[in-house]
Amino acid sequence: MRNIIFWSSASGKSGTSNNMLAVSTMTAVLYSLKTLLVQFDKKSSPLSMAFEGGKNINALNEEFSFYNRKGLDEIWDKSKIKKIEKDIISDNTVNVRHTNLFYMPSSKKQEELFDERFVKMLLEGMKDFESINFIDCANGKSKLTETLFCNTDIIVVNIFQGMEYLDEIMEDWRIREKAIFIVGRYDGNSKDNLTKIRHKYNISKDSIGVIPYNIHFHDAIKDGKLVPFITRGIFSKKTDADYDFIMELYHTTNMILRKAGYEGI
Numbered sequence: 081m082r083n084i085i086f087w088s089s090a091s092g093k094s095g096t097s098n099n100m101l102a103v104s105t106m107t108a109v110l111y112s113l114k115t116l117l118v119q120f121d122k123k124s125s126p127l128s129m130a131f132e133g134g135k136n137i138n139a140l141n142e143e144f145s146f147y148n149r150k151g152l153d154e155i156w157d158k159s160k161i162k163k164i165e166k167d168i169i170s171d172n173t174v175n176v177r178h179t180n181l182f183y184m185p186s187s188k189k190q191e192e193l194f195d196e197r198f199v200k201m202l203l204e205g206m207k208d209f210e211s212i213n214f215i216d217c218a219n220g221k222s223k224l225t226e227t228l229f230c231n232t233d234i235i236v237v238n239i240f241q242g243m244e245y246l247d248e249i250m251e252d253w254r255i256r257e258k259a260i261f262i263v264g265r266y267d268g269n270s271k272d273n274l275t276k277i278r279h280k281y282n283i284s285k286d287s288i289g290v291i292p293y294n295i296h297f298h299d300a301i302k303d304g305k306l307v308p309f310i311t312r313g314i315f316s317k318k319t320d321a322d323y324d325f326i327m328e329l330y331h332t333t334n335m336i337l338r339k340a341g342y343e344g345i
Contacts, residue, residue, distance in 0.1 A: 081206070081207050081209075081210055081211060081212065081213065082212050082213065082233045082234065082340040082341065083203055083206070083213045083215060083231070083232040083233050083234075084212070084213065084214050084215065084232065084233065084234045084236060084336065084340060085214075085215040085216075085217040085228050085229075085232045085234070085235055085236065086099060086100040086214065086215070086216055086217060086236045086238060086262075087217040087219065087225060087228075087235055087236065087237060087238065088219045088237065088238040088239065089219065089220060089221075089237075089245070089246075089248070089249055090219060090220075090240075090243070091123065091219045091220070093240040093243070093264075093265075094238035094239055094240040094243075094262075094263075094264035094265065095238065095240075095264035095265050095291065096121070096124075096216065096219060096238040096264065097119070097121060097124035097125070097216050098264070098291075098297075098298070098301060099236070099238055099262050099264050099291050100117070100214050100216050100236075101117075101127070101130050101301060101306060102291055102297065102306075102310070102329050102333075103214065103236075103291075103329070103332060103333045103336060104117055104181065104214040105130075105179075105181060105306055105307060105310045106310055106329055106330065106333040107212065107214075107333055107337065108176075108179050108180045108181035109179060109181075109307060109310050109311055109314065110310075110314055110330075110333075111337070111342075111345070112180050113180060113211075113212055113337075113342070114180045114182070114209075114210060114211040114212065115180060115181045115182065115211055115212050115213075115214065116169075116173065116182045116183070116184070116206065116209060116211040116212070116213045116214070117181070117182070117183035117184065117213075117214050117215075117216070118152065118183075118184050118202075118206075118213065118214070118215045118216065119152075119183075119184070119186045119187075119215075119216040120152075120187070120191065120194065120215065120216060120217055120218050120224060120228075121216045121217065121218045121219065122186075122187065122191060122218070123218075123219075124216065125301075126185070126186040127183040127184075127185070127186055127216075128174070128183070128185060128186070129301065129302070129304060130300075130301045130304060130306040131174075131176045131181075131183070131304055131306060131307065132304045133302075133303050133304020133305070134304070150172065150185065151172050151173075151174075151184040151185030151186065151187070152172070152184045152185065152186065152187040152189075153185075153187050153188055153189055154171075154172050155168055155169070155172050155184070155202060155205075156187075156189065156193065156194065156198060159198050159201050159202070163201070163205075164201045164202055164204065164205030165205055165208060166205065166208035166209055168205060169205050169206055169208070169209045170209065172184055172185075173209075176307060178307075179307055181307070182211065191218055191222065191224055192223075192224075194224055195223070195227075196223070196227045199224065199227045199228065199231065200227070200231060203231055203232070212337075212340065212342075215228065215232065229254055229255060229258075230254070232258070233258065233340065234258055234259075234260060234336065234339055234340060235255055235258045235259050235260070236259075236260050236261075236262055236336065237249060237255065237259050237260070237261050237262070238261075238262050238264050239261055239262070239263055239264070239277075240263065240264055240265060241263060241265075241266065241267065241270045241272040241273075241277075242270070242272050246281060247281075250281050250282075259287070260287050260288070260289075260335065260336055260339055261283055261287060261288040261289070262288070262289055262290065262291055262332060263277065263288070263289075263290045263291070264290075264291050265291070265292070265293040266290035266291060266292045266293065266328070267292070267293060268292070274288065274290055286335060286338075287335075287339075289328070289331055289332030289335045289336075290328050290332065291325075291328060291329055291332060292324065292325050292328055294322060294325040296309065296321065296322055296325075297309065297322070297325060309322075310326075310329075313325070313326035313329075314326065
């Protein structure tokens with residue numbers, strides 16, 4: 081079990097949430113690894129959108145209301161009176177059909193409620209779920225992000241081409257010693273290409289990957305069809321429109337899984 085957070089110092093430009101969705105879905109679909117998604121970033125679309133689409137959200141909410149399963153918020157409520165264990169995690173996740181991918185319905189509470197006590201309890205409870213855990217961390221720095229930095233195994237730092245003030249991140253060794261970098265919405269024709277970014281910030285080749293901009297990928301997330309998109313892409317040919325995107329995602333996913341200790345990938 082590994083806890084991997086996706087984080088950026090800036091909002092809206094590096095595609096942090098979408099990058100996490102892409103990597104985690106590839107992990108579950110290609111390698112059949114049990115994968116759990118958790119989202120603390122309230123500014124992003126709920127995780128359910130990528131797998132259910134907008135048309136099923138009301139039905140999904142009704143189901144969770146009926147069974148008293150409310151995801152991250154329900155876990156927070158229960159944490160006030162009891163220890164978070166495997167059954168609580170299981171009861172508050174949704175399994176994406178025909179996959180080994182699970183997600184917690186997103187929170188409606190204020191970020192400040194998720195204090196150090198709760199975050200540590202949640203991460204401890206997730207150990208028993210025996211999954212590789214991808215956590216969408218709120219961008220910027222806060223008490224929540226500081227707690228996650230200290231209690232997770234890998235920090236996937238999401239950056240964008242032309243990003244300024246990256247030096248501050250590079251000098252923060254709490255981040256740097258756990259960091260892997262993703263250049264989101266990547267365009268290989270930009271003057272700020274991967275080679276230039278690597279050399280400028282002295283990032284080794286096995287610690288930085290890219291996820292290119294791809295309109296079909298973004299449409300798949302919006303339409304709740306991310307799993308079919310990734311599944312089709314795995315079998316794509318060089319002449320297919322999404323081949324380059326899938327291959328870069330494949331390399332970036334493998335880089336992260338190797339960092340997490342998954343051998344033979």
